[in-house]
Amino acid sequence: MKRKLAAMMLATACLTPVPITAHAQQVWKNPDATPSERVESLLKATTLDEKFAMLTSEWGATYKSHKKPIGAVGSAGYSAGNKRLGIPALQSTDAGLGVTNTVNMRPGDGATGLPSGQVISGTFDPAFGYQGGRMIATEAAHRGLNEILGGGINLVRDPRGGRNFEYEGEDPILAGDVAAALVNGAQDQHVLSTIKHYALNSIETARREMSSVIDEQPMHESDLLAVKIAIDKSDPASVMCGYNRVNGVHDCLDPYLLTTVLRQEWGYKGYVMSDWGAVYDGDAAWKAGLDQQSGLPLDKEAWFGDYMKKKVVAGEIPVSSVDEKLRHILYPMFRNGLFEAHARPTETAKDIAQHTEVAQKIEEAGAVLLKNDHDILPLKQGLRKILVIGGHADKGVMTGGGSSAVTPRGGSPVRGDVPNDVQHWPRPIGYLTGAPLDALKAEMPHTQVTFLPGDDLDAVKKAAKKADRVIVFASKWATEVIDDADLSMPHHENAMIEAATTAGKPVIVVLQTGNPVLMPWADKVDAVLEAWFPGSGGGKAIARLLTGKVNPSGRLTTTWPVSVSQLPRPEVKGMGLDFSPFINHAPADYDTQIDLNIEGANVGYRWFSLKGEKPLYPFGYGLSYTSFTHTGLKIDPSEDGLVAHTKVSNTGRRAGADVVQIYVNLPDGSPERLAGYLRVQLAPGESKDVTIPLSSYALARFDTASKHWVRKAGAYRFRVATNSFDNAGPSLTSELAQK
Ligand code: BGC
Numbered sequence: 001m002k003r004k005l006a007a008m009m010l011a012t013a014c015l016t017p018v019p020i021t022a023h024a025q026q027v028w029k030n031p032d033a034t035p036s037e038r039v040e041s042l043l044k045a046t047t048l049d050e051k052f053a054m055l056t057s058e059w060g061a062t063y064k065s066h067k068k069p070i071g072a073v074g075s076a077g078y079s080a081g082n083k084r085l086g087i088p089a090l091q092s093t094d095a096g097l098g099v100t101n102t103v104n105m106r107p108g109d110g111a112t113g114l115p116s117g118q119v120i121s122g123t124f125d126p127a128f129g130y131q132g133g134r135m136i137a138t139e140a141a142h143r144g145l146n147e148i149l150g151g152g153i154n155l156v157r158d159p160r161g162g163r164n165f166e167y168e169g170e171d172p173i174l175a176g177d178v179a180a181a182l183v184n185g186a187q188d189q190h191v192l193s194t195i196k197h198y199a200l201n202s203i204e205t206a207r208r209e210m211s212s213v214i215d216e217q218p219m220h221e222s223d224l225l226a227v228k229i230a231i232d233k234s235d236p237a238s239v240m241c242g243y244n245r246v247n248g249v250h251d252c253l254d255p256y257l258l259t260t261v262l263r264q265e266w267g268y269k270g271y272v273m274s275d276w277g278a279v280y281d282g283d284a285a286w287k288a289g290l291d292q293q294s295g296l297p298l299d300k301e302a303w304f305g306d307y308m309k310k311k312v313v314a315g316e317i318p319v320s321s322v323d324e325k326l327r328h329i330l331y332p333m334f335r336n337g338l339f340e341a342h343a344r345p346t347e348t349a350k351d352i353a354q355h356t357e358v359a360q361k362i363e364e365a366g367a368v369l370l371k372n373d374h375d376i377l378p379l380k381q382g383l384r385k386i387l388v389i390g391g392h393a394d395k396g397v398m399t400g401g402g403s404s405a406v407t408p409r410g411g412s413p414v415r416g417d418v419p420n421d422v423q424h425w426p427r428p429i430g431y432l433t434g435a436p437l438d439a440l441k442a443e444m445p446h447t448q449v450t451f452l453p454g455d456d457l458d459a460v461k462k463a464a465k466k467a468d469r470v471i472v473f474a475s476k477w478a479t480e481v482i483d484d485a486d487l488s489m490p491h492h493e494n495a496m497i498e499a500a501t502t503a504g505k506p507v508i509v510v511l512q513t514g515n516p517v518l519m520p521w522a523d524k525v526d527a528v529l530e531a532w533f534p535g536s537g538g539g540k541a542i543a544r545l546l547t548g549k550v551n552p553s554g555r556l557t558t559t560w561p562v563s564v565s566q567l568p569r570p571e572v573k574g575m576g577l578d579f580s581p582f583i584n585h586a587p588a589d590y591d592t593q594i595d596l597n598i599e600g601a602n603v604g605y606r607w608f609s610l611k612g613e614k615p616l617y618p619f620g621y622g623l624s625y626t627s628f629t630h631t632g633l634k635i636d637p638s639e640d641g642l643v644a645h646t647k648v649s650n651t652g653r654r655a656g657a658d659v660v661q662i663y664v665n666l667p668d669g670s671p672e673r674l675a676g677y678l679r680v681q682l683a684p685g686e687s688k689d690v691t692i693p694l695s696s697y698a699l700a701r702f703d704t705a706s707k708h709w710v711r712k713a714g715a716y717r718f719r720v721a722t723n724s725f726d727n728a729g730p731s732l733t734s735e736l737a738q739k
Contacts, residue, residue: 051326102403110408114135121169150194153226161203166400192238198262208579235269235270277298426481455492562615621725673698711738714736
């Protein structure tokens with residue numbers, strides 16, 4: 001009782017502003033003080049009301065009866081600042097692939113879109129992620145936004161996942177490295193960045209109910225490992241807890257995820273924000289370790305406002321728990337310089353050109369050449385006539401849908417199938433400007449390049465007869481809230497490709513898809529370039545890849561199955577249904593639980609290896625217009641752990657980049673793991689001795705008793721490979737001590 005009274009008195013005292021002058025030093029205003037010193041001094045000057053104002057963010061635009069908050073730029077999240085204390089407002093925007101303008105909340109504002117996460121990770125070079133993160137943050141800052149809800153890092157556990165295009169593939173070490181680079185690129189620009197969706201939110205089916213059932217060890221060795229690596233390498237300002245459940249508990253209400261793992265095991269210092277509308281019980285979320293309730297009014301109640309404040313005043317909740325949450329929010333704000341003024345010149349045409357080039361270069365380095373029979377690519381300059389078909393290739397390139405969809409400057413070049421409003425979200429299907437057709441014409445000035453939309457199959461058949469080469473742009477949209485029902489291409493796209501092949505002319509297919517797809521026509525076409533969703537500048541990148549201006553070097557970061565029967569869960573009921581919150585669905589039969597223990601930590605290529613299944617295209621696969629060899633392998637200790645040495649040679653006649661991959665098999669017999677990778681640029685005939693750092697996580701297992709990663713003593717087999725299935729390269733077995 002006494003404790004309660006004391007708490008009430010303390011809380012009441014906290015409600016009265018202490019004059020700022022009383023805080024003689026105002027340490028929080030001193031950029032030379034440490035972030036922690038600044039946090040502590042600011043906390044002392046902040047009233048309870050002021051503290052609570054920072055524990056929520058609201059939707060930053062008008063939505064139904066919710067009015068756009070005063071001071072909000074117009075974006076996904078707005079958390080008011082504090083003039084009295086000089087605390088900046090947090091203006092957060094989606095996100096991972098560029099600054100979005102969902103349902104046109106900033107009328108007419110367009111931005112630069114990066115290619116899909118598969119492309120960014122497909123470069124196998126985090127430096128591209130860094131460039132991308134920096135580009136997004138710069139564009140955010142130009143608009144007065146200081147936080148990006150990027151860093152999508154759910155592992156691709158199912159190639160039907162609707163949001164896979166936002167993520168960095170199926171390997172946790174690569175995904176963690178790439179996401180960390182994106183975050184660093186953003187935060188170096190004094191723009192906060194997020195890692196999401198924590199955790200194990202791998203599919204969109206029943207996304208608010210879906211429970212991922214998985215044991216502690218495999219959880220830590222897969223999805224959590226990706227998050228841990230990203231946190232260790234970039235200290236992201238925030239981690240976003242997802243809509244889904246893990247082992248039956250909703251992410252944002254889960255003390256195990258939010259406190260035991262994040263704080264106690266990993267020592268994370270930033271803050272946990274909820275996904276928009278992902279708080280289902282405020283009390284449980286508060287206790288579990290959620291710091292900021294996001295996107296009000298999308299939750300049933302604004303629990304982290306007056307509701308909790310009353311409890312603090314009544315002494316039911318200690319003020320210290322409020323301070324703890326505030327520490328998590330304020331620390332990254334200080335650490336990333338949000339309290340200091342930064343010059344933010346307005347966006348110029350030069351900036352836009354540079355940003356488009358960043359996106360273009362990523363696409364050029366990450367798009368994957370899947371097939372190239374008889375070296376039909378690159379297109380030769382002497383060709384007379386090229387017929388381009390489909391995919392709106394005369395207008396632009398496709399983007400994925402949902403909260404990450406970027407609107408290009410000037411709006412989508414393809415008129416949407418439905419209006420761009422809340423009711424139809426995540427539609428319409430979006431496109432970015434930069435038509436591949438125009439770019440191809442520019443690259444091949446002496447060739448007649450013509451276009452057909454592809455809707456009239458007879459016209460396609462007829463025109464194909466007169467062409468030297470036929471290039472079909474085939475697309476399959478992917479989006480948040482809807483998983484692929486299966487991996488098949490839309491019927492019309494298949495029919496269009498089949499029609500193009502009837503003339504017997506060489507056919508090249510350019511895929512724009514969010515996921516692997518089935519290609520029943522694969523044997524009838526000569527080449528397939530997987531452009532994924534190619535981003536702003538993607539049209540130009542595709543043209544440069546097809547013509548050989550740029551040599552393809554991207555690799556798959558998702559295994560392509562022959563069929564869904566090879567997946568750990570061939571059938572998940574409800575896949576393909578639309579789980580948009582803005583549509584009233586007929587009651588449907590769908591699963592609300594998936595057993596991830598089936599594959600556990602053996603995600604993607606490791607699952608195929610475990611089962612001895614041959615994929616259509618393995619993880620790490622991708623063709624080039626030149627050829628590479630790897631000779632020799634040596635494993636050595638270094639200051640930062642083990643490194644691999646090998647020699648890589650370009651044995652062909654074109655310059656190109658190789659992605660050298662080192663896989664390791666542990667003595668315990670578990671399936672191999674990518675231990676290291678390096679992208680190497682080589683001139684024709686050039687050789688380079690390369691040193692590749694190996695991740696200590698690839699060599700160790702998570703020990704659930706000690707909560708540490710332990711490398712067991714024994715024989716470790718290392719191999720240099722061109723993809724996860726390749727066993728022909730140099731290999732060696734090394735005896736390693738326990739660590
Ligand atoms: C998505 C998040 C996104 C948020 C805010 C949600 O629908 O799951 O990834 O950041 O909306 O737009």
